Amino acid sequence: MTVFILRRLLQSVGVLFATSIIVFLGVFAIGNPADILIAADATQAERQAAIVSLGLDRPLLEQYWIFLSNALQGDLGRSFVFNQPAIGLILARLPATLELAFVALFIALAAGIPLGLIAGLKPQTIVDETIMTGSILGFSLPNFWQGMMLIMIFSVWLGWLPAGGRGETVQVLGISTSLLSWDGIAHLILPATNLALFNLALVIRLTRTGVREIMPLDFIKFARAKGLTERRIVLVHVLKNIMIPVVTVVGMEFGSIIAFAVVTETIFSWPGIGKLLIDSIMLLDRPVVVSYLLVVVFMFIVINLLVDIAYSLLDPRIRLRDSQ
Amino acid sequence: MPRIRMLLLGLALSSCLTTVAMAVDLTVGSSTEPAAIDPHFSRSGNSQQIAAQVFNRLVEPDENLQIQPGLAVSWENLDELTWEVKLREGVTFHDGSPFTAEDVVFSLERADEIPNSPAPFTANVAPIAAMEIVDPLTIRFTTTKPTPQFMELAGLVFIVSKAAAEGASIEAFNSGEAAIGTGPYKFASWTPGDRYTLVRNDDYWGKAPQFENVTYRLMSNSAARVAALLAGDVDLIDAVPPGDIATLEASDGVQLHTTASGRIIYLGLDSARDESPFVTGPDGALLNPNPLKDVRVREAMSKMIDRQLLIDRVLSGAGTPAGQLAPAGLGGHAVSLQPDQIDIEAAKALLAEAGLPDGFGITIHSSNDRFPGDGDVAQALGQLFQRGGLTVNGVVTQPYNVYATAAGKQEFSAFIFSFGTTTPSAAPGMTNVLMTFDEAAGTGSFNRMRYSNPEYDAAMRAALAEFDPATRNRLLEIAAEIAFHDYAILPLYWPEVTWASREGIGYIANTSEDTLATYASVTE
Numbered sequence: 035m036t037v038f039i040l041r042r043l044l045q046s047v048g049v050l051f052a053t054s055i056i057v058f059l060g061v062f063a064i065g066n067p068a069d070i071l072i073a074a075d076a077t078q079a080e081r082q083a084a085i086v087s088l089g090l091d092r093p094l095l096e097q098y099w100i101f102l103s104n105a106l107q108g109d110l111g112r113s114f115v116f117n118q119p120a121i122g123l124i125l126a127r128l129p130a131t132l133e134l135a136f137v138a139l140f141i142a143l144a145a146g147i148p149l150g151l152i153a154g155l156k157p158q159t160i161v162d163e164t165i166m167t168g169s170i171l172g173f174s175l176p177n178f179w180q181g182m183m184l185i186m187i188f189s190v191w192l193g194w195l196p197a198g199g200r201g202e203t204v205q206v207l208g209i210s211t212s213l214l215s216w217d218g219i220a221h222l223i224l225p226a227t228n229l230a231l232f233n234l235a236l237v238i239r240l241t242r243t244g245v246r247e248i249m250p251l252d253f254i255k256f257a258r259a260k261g262l263t264e265r266r267i268v269l270v271h272v273l274k275n276i277m278i279p280v281v282t283v284v285g286m287e288f289g290s291i292i293a294f295a296v297v298t299e300t301i302f303s304w305p306g307i308g309k310l311l312i313d314s315i316m317l318l319d320r321p322v323v324v325s326y327l328l329v330v331v332f333m334f335i336v337i338n339l340l341v342d343i344a345y346s347l348l349d350p351r352i353r354l355r356d357s358q
Numbered sequence: 359m360p361r362i363r364m365l366l367l368g369l370a371l372s373s374c375l376t377t378v379a380m381a382v383d384l385t386v387g388s389s390t391e392p393a394a395i396d397p398h399f400s401r402s403g404n405s406q407q408i409a410a411q412v413f414n415r416l417v418e419p420d421e422n423l424q425i426q427p428g429l430a431v432s433w434e435n436l437d438e439l440t441w442e443v444k445l446r447e448g449v450t451f452h453d454g455s456p457f458t459a460e461d462v463v464f465s466l467e468r469a470d471e472i473p474n475s476p477a478p479f480t481a482n483v484a485p486i487a488a489m490e491i492v493d494p495l496t497i498r499f500t501t502t503k504p505t506p507q508f509m510e511l512a513g514l515v516f517i518v519s520k521a522a523a524e525g526a527s528i529e530a531f532n533s534g535e536a537a538i539g540t541g542p543y544k545f546a547s548w549t550p551g552d553r554y555t556l557v558r559n560d561d562y563w564g565k566a567p568q569f570e571n572v573t574y575r576l577m578s579n580s581a582a583r584v585a586a587l588l589a590g591d592v593d594l595i596d597a598v599p600p601g602d603i604a605t606l607e608a609s610d611g612v613q614l615h616t617t618a619s620g621r622i623i624y625l626g627l628d629s630a631r632d633e634s635p636f637v638t639g640p641d642g643a644l645l646n647p648n649p650l651k652d653v654r655v656r657e658a659m660s661k662m663i664d665r666q667l668l669i670d671r672v673l674s675g676a677g678t679p680a681g682q683l684a685p686a687g688l689g690g691h692a693v694s695l696q697p698d699q700i701d702i703e704a705a706k707a708l709l710a711e712a713g714l715p716d717g718f719g720i721t722i723h724s725s726n727d728r729f730p731g732d733g734d735v736a737q738a739l740g741q742l743f744q745r746g747g748l749t750v751n752g753v754v755t756q757p758y759n760v761y762a763t764a765a766g767k768q769e770f771s772a773f774i775f776s777f778g779t780t781t782p783s784a785a786p787g788m789t790n791v792l793m794t795f796d797e798a799a800g801t802g803s804f805n806r807m808r809y810s811n812p813e814y815d816a817a818m819r820a821a822l823a824e825f826d827p828a829t830r831n832r833l834l835e836i837a838a839e840i841a842f843h844d845y846a847i848l849p850l851y852w853p854e855v856t857w858a859s860r861e862g863i864g865y866i867a868n869t870s871e872d873t874l875a876t877y878a879s880v881t882e
Contacts, residue, residue: 064759064760064763065759065760065762065763065764066763066766069762069763069766070758070759070762070763071476071477072476072477079480079481079484079800080477080478080480080481081803082797083478083480084475084476084477084478087473087474087475088474088476112474114474114476115393115476116393116394116550117393117394117399117473117474117475117528118528118529118532123550126550127550127551130551130552182581182585185582185585185589186585189585189586189588189589189591190585190588190589193589193590196589196591197582197585197586197588197589197591198575198577198582198585198586198591199552199553199575199577199586199591200552300578300579300582301579301581301582302582303552303575303576303577303578303579303582303586305549305550305551305552305576306551309551309578310551313578315759316727316757316758316759317759318759
């Protein structure tokens with residue numbers, strides 16, 4: 035298993051290198067940062083000076099070479115917009131996004147698995163129909179619209195929860211979290227729900243299908259014959275067997291939640307990295323875009339690895355091996 | 359809600375204890391975020407918004423962009439190359455240290471030395487050849503050449519504390535350690551992407567600031583700003599989208615504050631080349647000569663545009679039709695230049711006179727995320743030109759980051775752009791957009807049309823060399839008449855900018871589009 039993990043991490047270096055080339059070329063293809071960043075009323079001399087100081091006057095290959103040699107020394111460059119280390123900007127906002135994503139994932143699992151179990155155990159009843167119809171809404175309503183509706187109902191009409199922004203944060207081990215104050219949690223509820231709804235629907239459906247598939251199988255009949263309580267059958271034997279597809283999908287989705295929480299972050303003015311990415315693409319802030327995507331790719335690699343490890347823990351028949 | 363309750367409490371208290379300063383806070387939903395707290399890092403509007411409250415300048419622009427005495431109380435020309443500036447007495451920095459001529463000299467020297475700055479104040483301090491401190495409150499400036507706009511340039515550079523800012527990194531400013539100014543509010547904190555906060559400077563030399571604490575919540579999404587105002591999370595929002603104005607007007611307890619902006623939205627026409635990439639004949643081949651070179655064709659196109667209709671339909675009425683670059687109130691606005699009315703007969707006659715009775719083919723390009731309605735304006739223009747007798751081959755809109763680069767490389771024939779004036783006169787726009795593209799002379803850096811008219815250039819040079827402000831404005835008007843009778847660009851409209859506030863909070867709508875706590879007030 036250790037060899038497997040090491041080999042995976044080595045492969046990730048190659049992936050990161052390829053990503054850096056693609057993104058570097060991609061941003062170059064979109065446009066010239068100088069046309070966006072430099073003030074509209076700048077004189078020719080100011081323009082030229084700014085272009086030189088940002089290194090944009092050099093050939094693309096040379097710019098990439100400078101980036102690469104700095105990156106190998108751990109320096110991913112300074113943001114064109116903020117003139118701060120790009121990786122620092124990203125890491126400063128990562129906790130806010132991670133917090134939002136974890137809470138959203140928690141909501142999706144904590145509500146989705148029980149609802150899916152209920153629907154799966156009582157198929158074709160009014161309860162099942164209600165849950166399944168509800169989950170269609172979670173799939174089909176656009177995320178953006180859901181967010182606006184949550185704000186309209188809970189902030190504007192009822193006035194229960196704030197309409198956006200991050201509340202009071204508390205520093206724990208150098209990381210700021212809003213989970214430890216009521217103001218922080220109040221600000222977190224709506225965006226986390228908004229981000230959770232799609233995955234909630236997904237988890238309900240996966241769980242229900244899994245339950246429907248497993249309930250008629252022989253080992254369940256055997257367990258019943260053995261005299262196990264229904265409670266133990268569902269919570270241990272059924273649940274363990276439906277977890278593999280749920281873990282796979284949720285693992286992949288968690289990466290997407292972090293990387294593409296931007297819609298929710300924009301509607302709720304949440305100071306996370308999604309918003310930083312969109313702003314950086316708009317302003318062609320190449321160091322930030324490249325660093326961000328490198329961080330995200332790395333995150334996906336780690337999540338995939340964790341999902342693979344979770345498989346082998348859930349199902350001892352699965353061995354962690356590279357396919358040769 | 360608690361904020362409003364506090365506000366009402368404040369009002370109640372103030373009515374019995376009128377002499378006691380009210381402890382009222384202000385929360386702003388802001389559409390833009392600064393790039394840095396260092397006031398010299400970026401000259402762009404989003405970064406200046408915070409700087410304008412924490413720092414002062416030698417002269418301060420008012421809500422109509424006209425300059426008023428700031429840290430300088432008076433200034434005069436001893437001769438064409440020498441300016442003597444008297445500084446305000448008894449001003450202290452936020453750390454209690456006194457403000458002196460040393461700080462001014464330091465700030466002006468620092469302004470063009472900020473590493474990696476995308477929008478430095480280089481041009482503002484470029485005319486300075488030497489600075490001499492006559493006494494702690496008097497500075498004598500020598501300029502490299504006669505510079506009538508000296509105070510509009512050097513005077514608009516923010517003054518930082520020499521003791522705090524000397525050798526300070528951008529991080530030291532962002533943390534607040536070096537962000538020591540003389541302005542009405544002190545910098546308290548900045549959480550990027552989330553908020554920045556200011557506290558009142560009780561020792562401010564000017565009009566006493568009204569708010570104890572000011573919080574700017576950073577909300578780039580306009581729907582989120584409107585919702586936050588309606589939910590009572592914020593007291594004031596900026597950049598209200600035209601589509602939401604009617605909703606907010608109908609809401610209880612919301613006030614709107616509107617003014618015309620100094621930003622011109624115009625259609626640029628590629629009028630210098632013999633062949634333009636999107637101007638075609640009936641057979642689809644590029645036309646040579648390019649009809650846009652002919653002033654009659656440009657005039658005909660201007661007469662095809664129903665500007666009022668465009669504003670009413672696309673912008674819900676939030677704009678003023680434009681016939682020139684400078685809106686009324688700014689130096690260089692010529693009353694004689696009225697926007698063209700739609701006149702299709704005249705347009706057809708002009709086209710026939712130019713030898714193009716059947717029109718020609720054209721494609722219109724625009725950004726779609728730069729200012730409210732930009733993509734829709736392009737669509738509407740396409741229909742207006744089609745109705746006017748041209749063959750519109752397409753309307754292409756792109757994200758600004760792609761569009762701006764391509765437009766800078768002259769890849770378009772007819773393209774929508776904007777230029778925002780933030781100075782007392784329209785001279786910067788008239789220099790950078792309309793004068794001949796000339797890197798050496800530093801003119802025409804945004805002349806994407808490559809329009810070039812020696813008569814206009816000469817008129818501009820005369821205006822820029824004039825010391826008397828009134829005469830300079832008159833000369834700018836003459837130059838404007840030359841350029842717009844020549845249809846150098848087709849001006850479309852000046853958009854209105856709108857702020858919305860909770861009842862009880864007043865706001866001075868300003869041409870510079872700044873959202874400043876100093877423009878907000880508690881009303882009865």
